[in-house]
Amino acid sequence: MPDTRPKRTRTFEDVLAQLERRIADDGLTAGDRLPAERQLAEELGVSRSSVREAMRVLETLGVVTSQVGRGPDAGAVLISRPDHTLTDLLRLHLGLASLEPREVIDTRLMIERWAAARAASAAADTSALAVALAGMDAARSAEEFVEHDTAFHCAIADASGNRLIAAFMRSLRDSMRRHAVEAVEQLGDTTVLRAGHVRILAAIRAADPEEAARAVADHLADAYPSLF
Amino acid sequence: MPDTRPKRTRTFEDVLAQLERRIADDGLTAGDRLPAERQLAEELGVSRSSVREAMRVLETLGVVTSQVGRGPDAGAVLISRPDHTLTDLLRLHLGLASLEPREVIDTRLMIERWAAARAASAAADTSALAVALAGMDAARSAEEFVEHDTAFHCAIADASGNRLIAAFMRSLRDSMRRHAVEAVEQLGDTTVLRAGHVRILAAIRAADPEEAARAVADHLADAYPSLF
DNA sequence: CGTTCCTCTATGGTCTGACCATACTGTGGT
């Protein structure tokens, strides 16, 4: 008897496993539709409540989205959006005080250094970076500035070509949005931040990975002086 | 009219918001209990189904765990386990083909270089690393080897002192477990891997961050030759 | 033939009420 653990399996977990298996077996990808809740319940021999709880899990994990109504777009459609999941994850665990802001900032620094270096090596498209830069120059409030600043830094992650890194970057920014606005307001003058952005962009365009990483590190030190 | 979207809010999302607010306001942390489902339903004026769906989301995000029965340990208890969430997230999105293994490996390399360097700088406790090393020497199968190998690499992340990084590392390893076993089996001889581990451990003990990062990078190149 | 309008229907979202297994609580007997 190798398995002495009773390890009760709840019904919705079984539904979850069946759905995951079905996705793998049928080779379903983003855009494909899952059967309707009532139909799934009947097929699997469970109640609709259990199916719904499984759907809620998949939705939380950014794997499906649900639309009411009728037609090709209605029902549970497979998507691929890990962003919201990570954002919720970080926000909640920050709220639970089980993660320190310092840990999040350090993680962001790690990611952004890597992404900038990678973008520089890959001769990535930098047009999104330029657009965000212009947006920051036109910003007339801290919130507006932070919005374009976020776009700039997420564009760096996008330019790295790694979607997992990019999703993580977006989530880190989103979960720290409040801190970012406060930091910008405390700073008052944003010219030093602009200089940092220009330097990062130049390094990526010059295909200089090490300079890009250094520029990012220096820029974050400017943005969060209290943490360095 | 900047916001024409009615953006319907489902009941369980409202419950989620209320719960998050309550956690923040009451300063609840891991170990504290949430009210019972029936009580929450009555307090918030919603059905128990909606409360349960919200609970399922929180459970998926690694914020609560539910125990049946009665007593101090029963009911919904706040926890702090982002590990399973991240693991599920990666596994499902890999299954959906919305993430390439290459992206996951790259992410792991980024994390582990950072963690090793940080551990070296922080003069971290390396006893867990030594234990895992001994475990690998005693391993008599690829699975067993990978198990201790995972422990070794997670110990590096733990030693960095950043719990977010550590959780991410653990999830990356878990979601790539199958690949790791295959890689070890293909490699056959594990002496080169052992040498890499010894070098990493030595660098961390010598408080040499740059050598630690280099050692990790070289080691991963040895472990996944097909990807470099 | 095309267009407009209305009805039908499948969908997710919500609620109610019930029953079950579980695991502690408390009581009563020894």
Added chain:
DNA sequence: ACCACAGTATGGTCAGACCATAGAGGAACG
């Protein structure tokens, strides 16, 4: 002091109902 047993609060599940939504499909009309 101990033990056995009924009580009870908990999450887990189910069945069935109703609602709002939004496309599908046909009917009426030009």
